[in-house]
Amino acid sequence: MQDAHSGQDWRAWFAEHGARLRLIARQWTRSEADADDVLQEAFVRFWKHQRHLPGNPNALVVTSIRRSALDLLRRGDRRAAREKVVGDDMETVTWFEPEADPRLAALADSLKLLSDEQREVVVLKVWGDLTFEEIGEQLSISPNTAASRWRYAMEALRKLITARTHD
Amino acid sequence: MTDPDHDIEQALASLRPRAPSPALTARLAAELDAPASRRGVIIAWSAGLSAAAAALVAAFVFLGGVGEPEAPAYQLVRVEQSRPDVQFFRPVQMDDGSFARPVRVRWQDTTRWEDARSNTRLINYRPNDQFTLLPLETN
Numbered sequence: 001m002q003d004a005h006s007g008q009d010w011r012a013w014f015a016e017h018g019a020r021l022r023l024i025a026r027q028w029t030r031s032e033a034d035a036d037d038v039l040q041e042a043f044v045r046f047w048k049h050q051r052h053l054p055g056n057p058n059a060l061v062v063t064s065i066r067r068s069a070l071d072l073l074r075r076g077d078r079r080a081a082r083e084k085v086v087g088d089d090m091e092t093v094t095w096f097e098p099e100a101d102p103r104l105a106a107l108a109d110s111l112k113l114l115s116d117e118q119r120e121v122v123v124l125k126v127w128g129d130l131t132f133e134e135i136g137e138q139l140s141i142s143p144n145t146a147a148s149r150w151r152y153a154m155e156a157l158r159k160l161i162t163a164r165t166h167d
Numbered sequence: 168m169t170d171p172d173h174d175i176e177q178a179l180a181s182l183r184p185r186a187p188s189p190a191l192t193a194r195l196a197a198e199l200d201a202p203a204s205r206r207g208v209i210i211a212w213s214a215g216l217s218a219a220a221a222a223l224v225a226a227f228v229f230l231g232g233v234g235e236p237e238a239p240a241y242q243l244v245r246v247e248q249s250r251p252d253v254q255f256f257r258p259v260q261m262d263d264g265s266f267a268r269p270v271r272v273r274w275q276d277t278t279r280w281e282d283a284r285s286n287t288r289l290i291n292y293r294p295n296d297q298f299t300l301l302p303l304e305t306n
Binding site: 010011014018019020022023036039040043044047048094095096097099103104107108111122125126127151154157158161 | 171172175176178179180181182183184185186187188190191192194195196198199
């Protein structure tokens with residue numbers, strides 16, 4: 001992700017990282033449309049104003065996404081009715097490309113079934129490429145708490161996959 | 168013996184998140200490819216013109232107040248600014264080695280006053296043609 005510091009074209013950078021950034025936005029939002037809105041706002045802010053800042057650009061862009069997602073959530077009360085309708089996206093739209101391997105397909109489906117707290121740690125670690133310390137900073141929790149949520153999430157995923165592959 | 172958590176982490180990492188839609192990329196392009204300085208130029212000029220129009224009206228009203236009683240008392244009824252026509256030209260290299268893009272912006276200002284007593288109108292039509300250089304950032 002160091003390329004963000006250089007003069008690289010945003011399209012090339014977004015083509016490389018856009019999918020995982022959108023997944024990060026998606027797991028913090030209630031619908032596909034909200035995820036697009038959040039990622040658009042966050043990425044434009046990051047690219048225009050933050051990519052030259054010192055530090056890990058990966059953490060910067062994740063922070064920008066979280067900020068936009070929280071802003072959207074605060075505005076959520078005013079459009080609760082709409083959210084209720086589109087909230088069904090959570091069940092019908094897959095977050096990942098289709099997988100031929102049934103175990104991977106079960107894993108992809110199981111991720112949505114984790115609690116919000118566990119899922120955000122998993123997504124930030126695997127697709128955000130953040131350490132437990134960086135995850136702790138993002139979520140305002142201690143690194144130990146982040147690591148603990150990760151362990152519980154792994155345990156839950158293992159059970160969910162086992163149950164699904166035996167169905 | 169393998170770490171089961173590590174296996175799941177590796178399996179998770181092999182999942183491929185869905186790519187952003189072309190529509191989202193197009194929305195990003197609209198924001199990131201648009202020359203910000205172009206908008207800035209237009210906004211700055213619009214603000215300047217508005218200020219000039221306000222000053223003109225203030226001066227007109229003030230001067231009108233000390234004129235002959237029978238003179239027409241014009242009231243400002245409309246100020247219009249046409250949509251700017253912006254032309255971008257090929258970048259040029261400046262003496263100091265930096266690059267700049269020449270930009271030409273043309274628009275028209277129309278200001279109209281009316282005197283209800285005499286039913287007369289005063290219309291000021293002014294075409295504008297500005298040429299400027301926008302500094303280009305090179306990396």
